[in-house]
Amino acid sequence: MIPSLLPSHFLNTPDEIQSLIHCNITSVVKMTQLILKHMEARRKGLVLNISSGVALFPWPLYSMYSASKAFVCTFSKALQAEYKEKGIIIQVLTPYAVSTPMTKNLNTSLITKTADEFVKESLNYVTFGDESCGCLVHEILASFLSLIPSWAIYSSWVKKLLLTHYTNYLKRNANIR
Template structure:
């Protein structure tokens, strides 16, 4: 047998093994309860309290409710006290768990010393870094952003600094107890260089890389740290898009993502988002970054936003009439 023929045989075998392994890994994601089972006592075994930032609505609120339903007391953090108090009351009535409210505007240079003081005596087993800000729902180039300097500060403070500070506050206690769970919310658009949302996408790349690096540092301490990288979830951040097979409600997404906590240091949180991520990464960047494609994206989002705004106004009018 000639050397050339042997080369192609080995090459074919290597390709088969490589993609066969990928297919096997993918198949595991279809059955998370079987491959990544969590005992009923999993969350309570981590500690008595869970801390969730950006918990007044959307994904953060859904995480707070889900963790309380699993037997944890929760600390909910956001900037609007009235909303937090309402959420706290709802969680308490629904689950019977204790809820602590901490008011903080993470877009500003808050004093994290006060937050640390309020968390000092709590046995924190779970931290969910969810708070984040999208500069604008309408896609635009970096220099076209309104109040650019202020926008840069808000995005860095909310999406990057808060995650770092909260990890710095909570991680020592977890290290001492040799157990704990940290979930950091990134974004699917961080999967590739994403024009028109450049600042937001870059901040979420930081979240993902920091989380995975931190997991490598503290895995041997019994601490589980995971970057969750969702695509479409119907929240205020995404303009309350209509839910469908790809765009999930906050509750659906959180329920799904909690099944993948043992699936690795990075997860899309759901099968449909994982498939979407694989598809997006397979598209040539030259095609995605072409001027024609960028214009199409801008026009589509603008048209969709206009339609949803008109629908929202009509709904508001109907609500007023009903009242």
């Protein structure tokens, strides 16, 4: 769940904070509790948690979404360290753009995958460690973004870019009015 696909300052986001926490954090914890005890008894299992590329470092103008997905990422990697020796794989996927109803069915492109494309490719990487972006192009994007210094990402210039150009891009390529 994302409060708004359009970037906005924290105090200007819709007041759905508790719903976002329940959907993005509480449900992951509770579902993991339910299934993990059965996997532990069988000494095998697979948990794939969906986080987001915006969890890899704090994203201004998407603060609640970014923070909630960072929780999913950290939680999943910690559980993988706890349960790996018990034959259970716990992997977190950190995709960037995937066209879904949550993203207002963004137009697909080289970077924006359909949900089916993303799932098909991400299943190829299940045994590749505790974290994966899920598809090669998102891994390349994550690598590129990791090279940008944080002072640049958090600059007023980038925030302005997000608020204007990225908002216009989303309005053109998603079903947003």
